[in-house]
Amino acid sequence: MARTQRTPFVILGLLGLSDPHPRSGYEIKKVIDNIIAHFWSESNGQIYPVLKQLAARELIHAQARKSKGRKKISYAITPQGQAALRAWLATPPEMAKPRDELILKLFFGSETEIPVLIGHLQAHREAAKAALAQCAFWQKEAGSQQAKYTPFSLITLRAGVLLSEANLRWAEESIATLRRMDATKNPK
Amino acid sequence: MARTQRTPFVILGLLGLSDPHPRSGYEIKKVIDNIIAHFWSESNGQIYPVLKQLAARELIHAQARKSKGRKKISYAITPQGQAALRAWLATPPEMAKPRDELILKLFFGSETEIPVLIGHLQAHREAAKAALAQCAFWQKEAGSQQAKYTPFSLITLRAGVLLSEANLRWAEESIATLRRMDATKNPK
DNA sequence: AATTGCATGTAAGGAGTTACATGATTAA
DNA sequence: TTAATCATGTAACTCCTTACATGCAATT
Numbered sequence: 081m082a083r084t085q086r087t088p089f090v091i092l093g094l095l096g097l098s099d100p101h102p103r104s105g106y107e108i109k110k111v112i113d114n115i116i117a118h119f120w121s122e123s124n125g126q127i128y129p130v131l132k133q134l135a136a137r138e139l140i141h142a143q144a145r146k147s148k149g150r151k152k153i154s155y156a157i158t159p160q161g162q163a164a165l166r167a168w169l170a171t172p173p174e175m176a177k178p179r180d181e182l183i184l185k186l187f188f189g190s191e192t193e194i195p196v197l198i199g200h201l202q203a204h205r206e207a208a209k210a211a212l213a214q215c216a217f218w219q220k221e222a223g224s225q226q227a228k229y230t231p232f233s234l235i236t237l238r239a240g241v242l243l244s245e246a247n248l249r250w251a252e253e254s255i256a257t258l259r260r261m262d263a264t265k266n267p268k
Numbered sequence: 269m270a271r272t273q274r275t276p277f278v279i280l281g282l283l284g285l286s287d288p289h290p291r292s293g294y295e296i297k298k299v300i301d302n303i304i305a306h307f308w309s310e311s312n313g314q315i316y317p318v319l320k321q322l323a324a325r326e327l328i329h330a331q332a333r334k335s336k337g338r339k340k341i342s343y344a345i346t347p348q349g350q351a352a353l354r355a356w357l358a359t360p361p362e363m364a365k366p367r368d369e370l371i372l373k374l375f376f377g378s379e380t381e382i383p384v385l386i387g388h389l390q391a392h393r394e395a396a397k398a399a400l401a402q403c404a405f406w407q408k409e410a411g412s413q414q415a416k417y418t419p420f421s422l423i424t425l426r427a428g429v430l431l432s433e434a435n436l437r438w439a440e441e442s443i444a445t446l447r448r449m450d451a452t453k454n455p456k
Numbered sequence: 457a458a459t460t461g462c463a464t465g466t467a468a469g470g471a472g473t474t475a476c477a478t479g480a481t482t483a484a
Numbered sequence: 485t486t487a488a489t490c491a492t493g494t495a496a497c498t499c500c501t502t503a504c505a506t507g508c509a510a511t512t
Binding site for chain 2: 086089090093096116117118119120121162165166169170172173174175176177178179180181182183184185186187188189190191192193196199200203204207230231232233235236238239242243245246247249250253254257258261
């Protein structure tokens with residue numbers, strides 16, 4: 081009795097999108113990796129089976145095509161699919177149980193050499209920087225290409241910015257703190 | 269081939285702690301729920317079996333006691349356990365694949381009534397407020413009872429504050445944005 | 457007498473990841 | 485010819501959660 085499946089609903093939602101309009105498993109995967117990667121991820125081992133499940137439950141409708149001999153299956157959301165999606169969206173989101181490995185490792189920091197901890201934080205800082213830059217780029221793009229962005233995607237982008245900034249700031253502060261600690265412990 | 273197990277290392281780390289010095293499964297669970305809940309969680313269905321595994325691998329040492337007839341098993345970390353813990357702590361932390369249900373639901377917001385979305389965000393805002401208050405309380409306590417807090421726990425506390433603040437701010441901004449959208453759509 | 461807290465556990469079950477397999481098409 | 489991209493899929497594996505079970509002790 082693990083947490084209930086979320087993959088079906090991401091797929092349903094993406095198939096319902098108008099602008100980046102993915103229709104196949106492959107396209108769905110790309111949209112996830114390129115557009116919503118900062119708050120969601122899926123693996124192929126999950127997408128393809130779920131696509132079949134959804135088709136079997138008639139929440140989506142499959143249409144196999146051969147564009148120049150190459151196999152490709154296009155899916156479209158059905159009215160029942162729309163209804164299922166809407167019902168799920170209206171349901172209060174379950175919040176993930178916190179499990180942050182980096183913070184845990186810092187919490188047990190007394191068992192580790194401080195420079196190693198600093199290394200962990202530097203990696204985190206670079207990741208936060210990259211995420212922030214990506215979100216900022218999209219925000220800028222949203223200014224010029226309004227058609228590609230809904231008000232909702234701007235809200236999610238704003239989440240990316242604020243959270244990345246918080247992460248970045250925390251990493252920088254903590255690196256500084258640890259450097260001071262290290263200097264006190266090992267004065268040259 | 270799921271992500272490698274983290275539970276053993278939390279247990280190892282907590283058993284190595286000096287101040288909140290949990291020794292039994294029950295105490296470990298309490299420390300997790302009361303002290304590191306803002307970045308970690310474990311269930312009993314995980315703690316007790318792992319405790320036995322660790323004992324079998326001699327990373328911890330079990331000692332059954334009966335304090336006035338009540339069953340209680342105390343564990344202590346062994347030198348091998350210390351070594352295993354240190355090795356893991358020095359290893360770069362794996363970052364969790366992002367999977368944020370709230371942001372996802374907002375991303376598909378065009379399929380939902382705006383007041384429902386506002387409701388989701390209000391719950392998130394309250395949770396962030398509570399988390400912030402908790403972290404702020406601990407930070408204050410750290411000022412008076414220095415013995416209870418290491419510099420490392422202060423760093424993790426700071427993470428809690430910054431992240432909660434970011435969440436709070438995002439929730440408030442987004443609620444305001446959605447209210448404006450709703451007013452534009454349904455002018456009275 | 458009943459509830460809450462202490463204390464330890466097990467069974468069932470699933471969501472999701474990793475890794476591998478397969479093949480066609482296009483560009484360098 | 486080689487590599488990258490398009491495109492779909494399966495097998496194995498496991499971590500972790502939920503829910504339940506059990507019983508003693510202390511409090512109300």
